[in-house]
Amino acid sequence: MSTSEDVVVRPARVDDVDAVCAFGEAHVPPHYTPLIGADAARQQVTDWWRPEQIRAAVTAGQLLVAVAHDRIVGVAQHAREGVDVVIYKLYVDPSRRGQGLGPRLIEAVVASLPPDVARLLIEHFAGNARAGAFYEREGFAVERVDRSATGRPELDVVWRARVVPGRAGAGSVADV
Template sequence: MPSVVRRRVDADLGACAAVLAEVHAHSGYPHHWPEEPVRWLTPDGLTAAWVAEAGGVVLGHAALCGREVSRLYVSPGARGLGLGARLLAAVEAEAAARGVRLVLEVKTSDVSAVALYERRGWARRGTERQEWGVSGATEEVMVHRYEAPVGGREAGA
């Protein structure tokens, strides 16, 4: 069944949260499960968001917050279909239209995401230890910082 990447609408949020729960159970993303997943999907500073879907079923999500790629994930059952790359391309195209050079951070242990960004020409700008916390408890996490290629990429590339 063919898939499409399109702008997210409010009616998608429940399905996006359900896919996020699958992703979290499978790979631990997001690192800390949000108390309010729908609110987590609509952070302050949200510029735009997209979903990947096939047959009316949401399979993935990505967001642009200012100049940062955020909330990018794909259902475990839909991995390997190129949806992550297509979602990232949608964010890249929007940023290019706005004249914004994208950045992102990713846990060093998320090797599939690291591979995606590097395949698409993103430049690693550093690796650092960060303290992430919820409810007063913190832990150290290693993250790579990336910057989009100069000139971006064409959507669908």
């Protein structure tokens, strides 16, 4: 049985791009199809797991990977949005869930933040209740919900925020 102890979380490198894209192709559609439908799930890969998009994130230092035995088992992508940083991707191989890898990826993002960032945001589809519960456990409170133009509530985007302790300007999420 593998554990999170055999996993290294590190910044992604350009030579990881193909493996990150393959990870997305392998895990995103099966995860999202029952939640948002096959077409919307496939669109996630088409829109957000293209080599040029992943390469740009790697080059910008915005992508972290969890690697076990030379295989990517988790991905976290973040970007600066104004004064905050947003985690846009947080995925763990289903065989690795429940081993603490999601929290490790979040903490690796926090460790990589510039010192002036006091809040970390994350977004997920409303139809992904499991993600919502996980983010709630990790201290992310709902900030807003963006309704989907499709009118399908499962495609609404839930935005959550978490204060980064010890940072200038870090109050409670309710203070913002």
